[in-house]
């Protein structure tokens with residue numbers, strides 16, 4: 121079994137594959153002013169098994185195309201959508217986020233929680249801009265510094281793992297420089313990271329290690345996650361996910 125399969129096995133049973141929460145998705149919906157609109161065409165990019173997709177499906181009127189490049193996650197999302205009575209509102213699409221098959225100016229909403237880093241934030245917001253209708257909403261969560269200075273250990277870790285990490289003010293400037301106007305920003309909390317994401321994942325470590333019979337690869341994956349969790353627990357005041365809500369101007 122390869123490394124990708126290991127990551128799939130680690131994450132597929134999670135309610136979510138990244139930090140977040142239904143309350144955060146709901147707050148972003150409110151900041152975007154989407155509650156009372158009807159017939160929305162929505163894409164959820166890097167949807168995983170559908171944490172945000174299902175919250176959007178419950179709260180918004182319209183149709184959601186849920187995009188991920190892992191068909192296994194999409195299968196699980198379809199199952200969850202069926203159980204939630206939302207199957208009719210959600211279509212899955214196996215595609216890479218940098219090769220989306222949407223028509224220019226066709227979407228009212230592009231949602232992406234904890235996923236746009238796979239393209240890089242700036243490349244991602246530039247790329248999806250063309251698919252939004254004028255006035256269309258972009259809502260993304262993205263790794264962000266919460267202060268302008270931080271301990272070297274933390275700085276060095278993320279500059280190596282994700283060099284695009286930056287302050288909210290810098291991310292907002294990138295939105296403003298690329299055809300968007302900001303509607304709102306808020307930081308995700310420890311609850312979104314620890315209770316909703318890390319703790320449930322920690323409970324899956326033993327099962328993963330048993331399934332892989334403690335191979336070096338599986339032990340390394342678990343160790344890397346444990347190190348990331350320890351780093352978050354130590355430095356949560358300095359970094360986390362920022363949720364950015366903007367709309368397309370022009």
Ligand code: SAH
Pocket residue numbers: 135136137138139140165166167168169170171172187188189190193215216217218232233234235238
């Ligand atoms: N939005 C979900 C999942 C976040 S994890 C949630 O908040 O729970 C990031 C997701 O992006 C994973 O499901 C992963 O499979 C997907 N992904 C990573 N690279 C991708 C790419 N190039 N194209 C499409 N999806 C990608």
